[in-house]
Amino acid sequence: MITYAENNPTPGQPAPSPVGFENVPVIETPIDLKVEGSIPSWVQGTMYRSGSGKYNILLDNGDTFHVGHPFDALAMLHRFVIQGNRVQYSSRHTSNGVERRIKAQDPTLLTFGPDPCKTIFGRMQSVYHHISNFGSNAVLQESDPEFDMVNVTITPNFPLGEVLENETGIKRGHGLVVKRDANTLQLVDSNTLQPLKMFTYAHVDKKIQGLLCASHHQYDETENEYVNFMVRLGPFPSFQPFITGPYLPNTSVSLDSPLPPPHTRLCEPIWRHLGAWNTMQSLKPSYIHSFSMTERYIIIPNFPYYYSFGGLSAIYYSCAYQTFYWDATRHTLFHVVDRQTGRHVATYDADPCFSFHAANAWDQLETLPGGQTERVIYMDYCMYENTDIIDVSFELGKQQSNQENGSNKMDGSKTKIDLDKVSPARYVHIKKHTDGKQDHAIAPSQVRRYRLGRVPEPTRTEHYQSYQWFSREYNQRRVASYQVLAYDVELPRFNPRYNLKPYRFLWGVCESRYAPSYASGTVVNGLIKVDLDQPQQVLNTDKQSTAKIWDEPGCSCAEPIFLPKPEKTAKEDEGVILSIVNRQQECFLLVLDASTMTELARTSIGKFNMNTIHGSFMDQHGKGVAVN
Structure with missing residues (x-):
């Protein structure tokens, strides 16, 4: 969607989003955050989170381009260094190349959400440009580390392989890589978050070929192996798992210790x-x-x-x-x-x-x-x-509606689009599967x-x-x-x-008791712990529920990261939960006791909303201990 310059209420800056998204400010120079409460002294290391940063982009002619789906907002990475009761924070936008492509109206830019402004003729043009520019785009991606959008999962210690290690100078076990559900990955500097290289799994090993893969890999610490799979499309589609190792040096030695030659095995x-x-x-x-x-x-x-x-x-x-x-x-x-x-x-x-x-x-x-x-x-x-949950993804990161204090209701009305300020207006609405459902409720x-x-x-x-x-x-x-x-x-x-x-135990996010279903407007949720040895056949809001929940009015929580207590005698649920929480125009890092789900500490990050979904934690020795 486009807001014309003459309709922009904030000249010189991007116009406000007609659908409720706001840009996230970047803080490239690390800052110290004030901690309220006490973070356990054993929590030492770095938490990385990936997500969306820019939704509204000021074009060269003064118009504003608005991203319609949060997965398509320009990528942003966040870094939290935790040492005892001290937290240092920095962030960086990592899709500047995509912003240049948007300004240049690149017709080959693929997105997750639909473009409500694209006509049938425009789609036919896209087909032509995708085919004719396939080779040139591959060359550009090879030279521009921010050419494409990669902002889903972030993986420390990624096994880059000898070719990428030699090209980038990143030693084995030190690669920090952002992944997505396609065969496009982004290597970034683990300290500055600066993008270093856009690559595919074929860079790791030429035998790994395909277009699609999973954002979430699997890791076997005993076998020291990284596992994922490729999807090949076409008349005879196939899935092909692959196994790459060694993933990390032995945990008892330094990350700088020598490793045997890397190997990749392709499954049938x-x-x-x-x-x-x-x-x-x-x-x-x-x-x-x-x-x-x-x-x-x-x-x-x-x-x-x-x-x-x-x-x-x-x-x-x-x-x-x-x-x-x-x-x-x-x-x-x-x-x-x-x-x-x-x-x-x-x-x-x-x-x-x-x-x-x-x-x-x-x-x-x-x-x-x-x-x-x-x-x-x-x-x-x-x-x-x-797949109604797919429709909910349209609402991630939108600004929250006004909440009635002390009640269990929230105004779920969506931000109205002023059709006179977007172009062309008749294509704005995208029909979704949840349209017409009462309160947009989903199971x-x-x-x-x-x-x-x-x-x-x-x-x-x-x-x-x-x-x-x-x-x-x-x-x-x-x-x-x-x-x-x-x-x-x-x-x-x-x-x-x-x-x-x-x-036995599983942690995650859940719907908030203070808000309606996810799809009603903005996503407002809490954090939950469930005991899988005690199955429950009731919803979490039921009095008979055995789940333990952290849930405050108006809060929207990102994926929890569980850090186990380091003692070998520690119980399965002994540790802490780290999550990013947005509440109105406030964003804070939350630390919970994982066993009781009670708050240990929080630290305010800024007067903005940080839109992240996934994250990973790397200990003070540089080893990923909670990777997603």
Whole structure:
């Protein structure tokens, strides 16, 4: 959307957003923050958070370009150095190249949200420019570290590989990388947050090829391996997991210690025989933000939220939102890959559902009646019955409505768009799935624990590898069952010491008791801890709920980061929770006792809202201890 210069109430500055987004000020020189309360002395290290920074961009002619979806706002990174009861903060905008492309009206710029101003003719022009400029854009991306938008997850100690290490001078284990759901990554300086290099996984290893991947990787500390997967689009789409290591030096030595040569293993592409035998439906590429892994298996979810025309429609619409479609008639599929052999060993059917975020997973051998055994996978997801939650993403970061003090209601009305101040007005409204629903209410997420039974055991025998594609056991139809353990938990985090193992506690964000459903206006929420060993079949606001919640009126909390207490004898839920909280025109860092969910400390960052979703924490020795 465009606000013309003559309608700008703030000449010389970007015009205010007609849909409620405000730019976030940058603080590149670190500042000390005043702490109220006491941060435990063992909390030592650096928290990084990624998110959105600029929504309203002043163009050279005085007009203002307005971003319509928060995922498309220019990227911004935040850095908090915590030492005892001291906190130092800095931030940086990291998409200046994208801002230049917006000012130049680059038709090849892909976004998540739709452009309400683009006509059918404009879409056809985009198709032409995407095709004709494909090669030149690749060259520009190679030379401009801020050419594209990367602002989802941030990963310390990223395994860059020898080529990037030699090019950038970043030593093994020292790379700080921002990721997204596409094969585009951004290396940044861990101290200044300055972008250093835009790259793809092919830079890490030429064998890794594809267009899409998960923002959230998996890490096996025992095997010292980084795991993700690539999605190849086209007439014969496929998923292909890959394993890269060594991820980190041994934790008992310095990060500067020498490492053995890096390696990458590609797993077998998942595409063969899926339609004919073991799932009864053909494989279609779908939107996948995260996935699961156990000691023996990689499990890739395949939700019925598909890319239309195999993803080719993205270059027509120039956005992801209008490319996706939900098909409630098809099953969710869970594709299981053997980590030892790299082979796809089974696929499980489940009810149609959708999830952004997986929690923990593990596999174990169980004894059946009669003495036989079976290998079972358990995996937890924050699951939704459909994709209405996608519509909620339009509201992330919007300024909060006025709240009635002391009541359980909030004015959920959206900021009105003055159609005379945007161009062209008739294209402003984008119809969403939640339009027409009372109060825009959506069903809360369910923490579902899926059980995948009779999983084929890992084996390295050549006989089994060549035989499995034709065996009756491999091609049988398998069904995933699940149990609901809790409701209304999103952006899940758990104690990283229990990764790939049975665990008990889960932390996340939840809807606020002081506000209506997420989709009613701005996203207002609290922080939650649930005990998965005590499943609850009631909502968190019910008096019978066993959940522990931090929730204050008018607060909107970002993803919690759990830091475990360093003592080896510490209980699973002993530690702290770090979160960023926005309240009206205030932003503060919140520190909670993770066990009781009571406040330990907070520190004000500024009179603005910081719009972040994900974050990671790196200890004082430079090792990521809570990575997302």
